[in-house]
Amino acid sequence: VEGFLLKIWRFLEKAWGIGVDEPRKLVHCLKVGLALSAVSLFYYMRPLYDGVGGNAMWAVMTVVVVFEYTVGATLSKSINRTAATFLAGSLGIGIHWVASQSGERFEPIILGFSVFILAAVATFSRFVPSVKARFDYGASIFILTFSLVSVSGYRVEKLVGLAHNRLSTIAIGTSLCIIISMLFCPIWAGDELHSLITRNLEKLSDSLNGCVAEYFHQNGTVDSGGEDCSKKLRGYKCVLNSKATEDSMANFAIWEPAHGNFNFRHPWKQYLKLGASMRYCACCIEALNGCLDTEVEAPEFLKEHLQDVCMILSSCSSNVLKELMITMKTMRRSSKIDFFVGEMNSAVKDLQNGMKSLPTMLSVTPPDTVKGKPGTKTTIPPLMEVLPLATLVSLLIEIAARIEAIVNN
Amino acid sequence: VEGFLLKIWRFLEKAWGIGVDEPRKLVHCLKVGLALSAVSLFYYMRPLYDGVGGNAMWAVMTVVVVFEYTVGATLSKSINRTAATFLAGSLGIGIHWVASQSGERFEPIILGFSVFILAAVATFSRFVPSVKARFDYGASIFILTFSLVSVSGYRVEKLVGLAHNRLSTIAIGTSLCIIISMLFCPIWAGDELHSLITRNLEKLSDSLNGCVAEYFHQNGTVDSGGEDCSKKLRGYKCVLNSKATEDSMANFAIWEPAHGNFNFRHPWKQYLKLGASMRYCACCIEALNGCLDTEVEAPEFLKEHLQDVCMILSSCSSNVLKELMITMKTMRRSSKIDFFVGEMNSAVKDLQNGMKSLPTMLSVTPPDTVKGKPGTKTTIPPLMEVLPLATLVSLLIEIAARIEAIVNN
Numbered sequence: 001v002e003g004f005l006l007k008i009w010r011f012l013e014k015a016w017g018i019g020v021d022e023p024r025k026l027v028h029c030l031k032v033g034l035a036l037s038a039v040s041l042f043y044y045m046r047p048l049y050d051g052v053g054g055n056a057m058w059a060v061m062t063v064v065v066v067f068e069y070t071v072g073a074t075l076s077k078s079i080n081r082t083a084a085t086f087l088a089g090s091l092g093i094g095i096h097w098v099a100s101q102s103g104e105r106f107e108p109i110i111l112g113f114s115v116f117i118l119a120a121v122a123t124f125s126r127f128v129p130s131v132k133a134r135f136d137y138g139a140s141i142f143i144l145t146f147s148l149v150s151v152s153g154y155r156v157e158k159l160v161g162l163a164h165n166r167l168s169t170i171a172i173g174t175s176l177c178i179i180i181s182m183l184f185c186p187i188w189a190g191d192e193l194h195s196l197i198t199r200n201l202e203k204l205s206d207s208l209n210g211c212v213a214e215y216f217h218q219n220g221t222v223d224s225g226g227e228d229c230s231k232k233l234r235g236y237k238c239v240l241n242s243k244a245t246e247d248s249m250a251n252f253a254i255w256e257p258a259h260g261n262f263n264f265r266h267p268w269k270q271y272l273k274l275g276a277s278m279r280y281c282a283c284c285i286e287a288l289n290g291c292l293d294t295e296v297e298a299p300e301f302l303k304e305h306l307q308d309v310c311m312i313l314s315s316c317s318s319n320v321l322k323e324l325m326i327t328m329k330t331m332r333r334s335s336k337i338d339f340f341v342g343e344m345n346s347a348v349k350d351l352q353n354g355m356k357s358l359p360t361m362l363s364v365t366p367p368d369t370v371k372g373k374p375g376t377k378t379t380i381p382p383l384m385e386v387l388p389l390a391t392l393v394s395l396l397i398e399i400a401a402r403i404e405a406i407v408n409n
Numbered sequence: 410v411e412g413f414l415l416k417i418w419r420f421l422e423k424a425w426g427i428g429v430d431e432p433r434k435l436v437h438c439l440k441v442g443l444a445l446s447a448v449s450l451f452y453y454m455r456p457l458y459d460g461v462g463g464n465a466m467w468a469v470m471t472v473v474v475v476f477e478y479t480v481g482a483t484l485s486k487s488i489n490r491t492a493a494t495f496l497a498g499s500l501g502i503g504i505h506w507v508a509s510q511s512g513e514r515f516e517p518i519i520l521g522f523s524v525f526i527l528a529a530v531a532t533f534s535r536f537v538p539s540v541k542a543r544f545d546y547g548a549s550i551f552i553l554t555f556s557l558v559s560v561s562g563y564r565v566e567k568l569v570g571l572a573h574n575r576l577s578t579i580a581i582g583t584s585l586c587i588i589i590s591m592l593f594c595p596i597w598a599g600d601e602l603h604s605l606i607t608r609n610l611e612k613l614s615d616s617l618n619g620c621v622a623e624y625f626h627q628n629g630t631v632d633s634g635g636e637d638c639s640k641k642l643r644g645y646k647c648v649l650n651s652k653a654t655e656d657s658m659a660n661f662a663i664w665e666p667a668h669g670n671f672n673f674r675h676p677w678k679q680y681l682k683l684g685a686s687m688r689y690c691a692c693c694i695e696a697l698n699g700c701l702d703t704e705v706e707a708p709e710f711l712k713e714h715l716q717d718v719c720m721i722l723s724s725c726s727s728n729v730l731k732e733l734m735i736t737m738k739t740m741r742r743s744s745k746i747d748f749f750v751g752e753m754n755s756a757v758k759d760l761q762n763g764m765k766s767l768p769t770m771l772s773v774t775p776p777d778t779v780k781g782k783p784g785t786k787t788t789i790p791p792l793m794e795v796l797p798l799a800t801l802v803s804l805l806i807e808i809a810a811r812i813e814a815i816v817n818n
Contacts (some may be wrong), residue, residue: 011539014537014539015533015534015537017538018537020532022536025536026533027528028532029529029532030529031530031534032528032529032552033524033525033526033532033534034525034553035523036524036525036528036556037522037524037525037528039554039796040520040521040524040559040560041517041520041521057557057560060553060556060557060560061553064549064552064556065549085754088716108450111449111450112446112449115442115445115446115449116440116442116445116446119438119441119442119445120438120439120441120442121438123437123438123441123442124424124428124434124435124438125424127424127427127431127434128420128423128424128427130423140473140474142468143441143445143473144469144473144474147445147448147449147473148466148469148470149467150449151449151466151469187742220489240649240688240692241652243650243652243653244652244653279649280695283649283692283696284695284696285696286689286692286693286696287692287693287696319569322423323412331558337815349696369730389630405474
């Protein structure tokens, strides 16, 4: 029993943490509660319904199913639901009429067969990626409505009335959802996507810096803010794993009307491209991080020789990323970005020069190292650590150039 | 109009391609059609319903909503739906009773307030990751059922009957879904996860091999199967993007009973760990691929010097991956795997030795290169290309070791 209570306690603690970190999620919960009690009371006050099975149900159900975290998701589901219900309803009534004309024996066969075919086709369409991205919910509602209409034994005239009734209750539900989600502290999918990308840019810049700094200080002075620092260092992992979120956000953002700094046809797809380049960059940081963990230690003098150029380069690169972040935030092309890119390029040159002077150093050092340790083997590790960095930098430059072309929002 | 027709044609072509590639998806569609027409006809034959609003609806709706591609997903949704309906129904009836006892004035207030609170809490619980992974659908059904019960104006006695009725129709729907999804060509989430991981292992091994081979042949002999080869080369990208699929499959697989080679409590989480290591490895290949695109060309003699060891190393590594794939397929620890790992380790040593002999070569070459081109700069690129490889290999070894520990299925 005690273990169970402890588990519940931990769960509550976790939930509390989420609430404190993201108060907007709490606001969303309150909005759902508000929408639901509004629609419930609306029906409770005016006896429009005839029990659980009545029309009230459709409005309540619509609110429960359609109300999503972001405005874009709510809109997309609302539109999907209404359009699919309308389409399937008309088709269902049409087929019902055909079936009822063809005599009592064929009626169930025609109905069953049409349900079979349409359900199979609609289910299959959900596997097509472009349909899945935008109309997945619509397809399932289409199947639902169509089979409901087919199952009902009503005559066609009564069905039309019913369909009308159902559509209007769904309309009430969806408009309530849309109004509440757009008026009370709206959470726009576009905003979320924008700030996700901005945050990821910052994380990338932090981890790049932290990663290089950690390597050069790992034996020497330990940095003060230990835990905070290592959290920053792992920031790039979030970038690697954010693809699914970005995709769905971009899909929802398409449905949103103009808001804030974004127009109706804001180029959301560009954000996905930007995200892909960032993931590419994060990959390099991941590989770089792998290099840091190698047990082979670079000789001190080589480390010192390259430390400064590497540090400068990484700080230049993260400057570019930070500047890009500012560009994203202000939605205005920063004038400084060219300057930072130039600085980064010259840092790359410096690093290359630093590498060039290595061979001469090496040809001097072997006699030294032979005296000390296993000799020539020490020539490998420093390069091993420096070169992914150089790769990374050239990637960064490429990305920076690509981003420059993209951010003409 | 022509453009529109062309678009539809392309869409159909794409859909056809999906159907041909994965006939199991077609089978799934037929299964959905079968389940739906079965439940529709069941109700059409026996007049158990009173129109669209009747009980028949719940069974049809359950089938539409619950029937998913994999058995695990269907099971998880079925259990979620039944449990949530039962819980919310009993709670709703309880609160309804309390409200009806407290007089006409307080009744709507109590009901509205309880809907508000419970909807907000249940919505919030969906943000907690552990709940989201397993009980997301249950939470939304909980809200739905609870508000439906609250909205209904029935007296408690009648409500109990209704709830009983609803639960039994849902039970009919879910059991039909479970039976059909498990009996006719069942698609197990566990199988899918297993074959996804196996496929990814193969892709990883192919891209690693292709990547290294492309670099060394890029000026020389162009490989024959151009398109097929470059498709193989890009295989690692699938590995990078498969996290979301893996996670959801593992979540569904937990619900599945024993099937094929898998027990009920098969360690599915191990697959996620394996997937994570593979993604780590794919990251390195991505970084390596970036190095291949650099415009700086390595001098021929260095390339030749390292070509053989690199090729051997990459083929050894991909042998290990292939052997792992076989291990996964047969679910039996292969005896050869240790041998392959040993071979890979000795290849790493060879590469390191190759690198060691470089400095002496370099000290000889400078006078040569000064005659030809910009001189000392040429010393950087070859290392630039070789070292990520060395990094990759050390990662591969690490991964191989980790996998060896894991694959004791």
